[in-house]
Amino acid sequence: EREFGFKKDEDDQSLRNANWFEFKDNRLEAIAWILRNGAAHGFQFRTAYLSITYFDLFLSKRSFKGDQTTWLRTLSVACLSLAAKMEEQRSPLLSEYKVEDCIIEWRWINQMELAVLATLEWRLDSITPFPFIDYFITILKLNQESPSDTKYNR
């Protein structure tokens, strides 16, 4: 039996040693993976954007042990999968995500999904700029079509 409370980790601060610089290249790689795979599954751009937000928030709050590549790949898949579940009509099975150069078991992805949810305290509905862009396009009448047809929403 496991539980996933919303209390912040006691040692949250000690984990927050912003692994930024260490991860700079890996982060870019992860973003490229998210964008590529989001497009391959036909997701809206905002879904990819959301998953990058989850990715960054998670990295800023947690540290990890073990193989960096596997760990970051697993995190990328989990973030994209969570964002798809929030935003898309149909979310792919975990096994449908294609990961290059390492083997990831779906159990790990599932564990990672839980870790991301717990770390973000289940607040997955961060506001993206995309609805605002559509909104302004509508009121400024830049586009006569329905706002959901603009390229930002695809």
Next chain:
Amino acid sequence: MFSGREVEWDASNRIWSWEKNIVYKGKCKDTGEDVAVKQIPYDSSKGKFEGIHPNLIREVTILRRLSPHQYIVQFHNTFCVNDNKRPLWNIVFEYLSCTLKQLIKQKLDPSNVKRLIYQILSGVAHCHSHSVIHRNLNSESILFEENSRRIKIAGFGLSRSCSIPFGVEEKFLKSYSPGVEAADISYQPPEFLLLSENYSLSSDMWSVGCIFAEMARGDVLFEANSCSVSQLSEIFSVLGTPTEADWAGVTSYIGWEEELEALDYNFTSKDLTLEALKAKVPALDVDGMDLLSQMLTYNPSERITAKKALDHAYFKNLDKTEL
């Protein structure tokens, strides 16, 4: 804050079930407080694995955003247990013994109808101000707390957050998730029944109108039919067949069938529509009828918003200190 270990429930004490989701009455072990435990089983059909269920993620995210609020069911926690080596997710809520439907059966007097619909509108306005479309408002997804005499909106399993904080009333959002067809058909707005891809916050207001009428007349306004075409003709028989003038584009929706047009419900004026509605809900006064007809407006973008409805003349003599 509750956790898995502190909550116990009895599988025989089932409050409610919908598809595979079941709600049990449980108890917090430490405080003895009653709780409702909603279980969302892991779907292992055909050995496919999809991780955490999207509906669980959406429901908890939405509840995290909306709760606590006086007219929203209090959400406590979510936890996962191992059920025959499969994860079984639980969402823990406060326990409320009475649904609005049960309350309506006991007959409500007009002042109570006014007080309750005001509370419902306040709760819906809270959801809408947080960009959450409930999508399954009905007399069973609204609960009643007898001590405080307050309603609490529950049943967010089909809800959808549309992540835009303003301007949404006038604007439609593309349909995101399947499952809306599982919502109670009696309360579905015509745009759902016509299979429009667009729905917005105003879709909830139609359902609120149905609930308002149900409270005033003591029975469901539109009886549930087996398919959307017969449900639409049920609605049209009361409110008249909508024309392109009422609602531009109505006849071009996928769900629009020739036979709907052939129905002889072409009321020539707004007064006639009001009269037909009045016959269904005789207990409502003039202001109440006006509010109801603004909720049951065909064109979603002309429907009254929850916020505007709270300022309607119908509520001017309501004592708002005793809500």
